Amino acid sequence: MTIKILGINGSPRKYGNTYKMLKLALYSAEYLGAKIEIIDLYEKRIEPCLGCLTDNQYACRYPCVIKDDMQEIYKIILESDGLIFATPVYWFNMSGPMKNLVDRITVFENMVYFDEYSWVEGKTAGIIAAGAESGTAMVVSSLMITLNSYGMMIPPWGFAYFTGKEDVLTDTNAVLDAINVGRVVYMAIKGEKTSRWYDPRPSFLEEVLSRVKEECEKNYKELFPGRKEKIFTLLDSEKE
Template sequence: MPLIRDGIRLLIASSSPREYGSVRIVAKIVEGFAKDIEGVEAIHIDVYDYDIKPCLGCVSDDVMLCRYPCVIEDDMRKLYEYIVNSDGIIFITPIYWYNVPGPMKNFIDRLTVFENAIFTEGRSRLEGKVASFIAIGNDTGSIAVIQNLMAIMNSMGVVIPPWALAYHTSDEDPLENESFILDVANVVRCTVLMIKALKGIEKPIYWYRADDEYKTLVKKIARDIANNYLSSIL
């Protein structure tokens, strides 16, 4: 594994009720791509593993009431710290009727305290962070999910890089979809490149990578990570 470079931290936020599900497997692959290929620090959380209560909509009563830390005492207090300390977030979600599952919706709604810091602190706490998106489902709706997440995140001040999306919509194993796995690897790559560009560390020469060496590398890493992860939980 390469040394962690440039102090870059990624938060991988997935939303799957099944440990053995495709979303969690892909999240582990994303974590591996971040560490093994890009050489950055990555933390994976799945929102189903946390107590995340629905937003109370305090901002509707008084814009100044919605401030960090949120008045709700639950696991978001810990997750807020992960977000504050990250340079970028990669969202990985299944498709629930053209949208994200309830726990992920709660997670996103509760980010309002960061966005509303525009009014309470003078600047969104999410401003300048980078976000990318991966959707996995058996049926249609991937683009609806992704475009919704993109609109929300951009409205909170988040930067969206080129090639910031990957999606698989089939009942076949996502790991057998080589184009999807390549897109996933490039989601990680472009997220890191955008963070580096914003920090002034590196100006990207090109973004999406699709040479044979890279394809072989990501395919092997993805398969190894998936096999190791499934062996650990089954």
């Protein structure tokens, strides 16, 4: 039976450190045998949670009353054995689209009131966070308690983070950590009996690394010009 692992990208930059680390994890899982898929939250319309269950505990259930792109994402989540949540660090916390996703997943967890189990329980979760400044651990711990509260399992070293402005691909430890996230999520789903959960020299390191490098360079070339036009409207040319 194929193991399906879903990567959820909460970054608007499909060439940045968050995206790179997520892809390192996903490609490693793929290398090991998983079927992978990625969702880019910034390309979806995800409305904020309406907090229905505060009015009535039974008002919140799958499928959510809000009919937006979550309806499609819900289906992909249900089919996945493992999920890797990747987010940039904005003010010591996840990005807004990731926050909306996290809150909207409540419909699965709240099924405990109808079916006595959470529809996402037993799935395995990994977490990735990258930021220019401090806050990565705050994001990871906030996501970890949340995913575990959904009923998800967190495998040993189930997260990777990177703090800094430089290219994460130049930081060996961060690269290995990200790769390992894909690996442990895969291993935990497979139910491998092992006491070795960190691989300091995966055989597929170079392959995965160059694949991510290439893809992100391509993405940058394709996507940055349009993005630049948008974000630099106000920028004095001399400061670019």
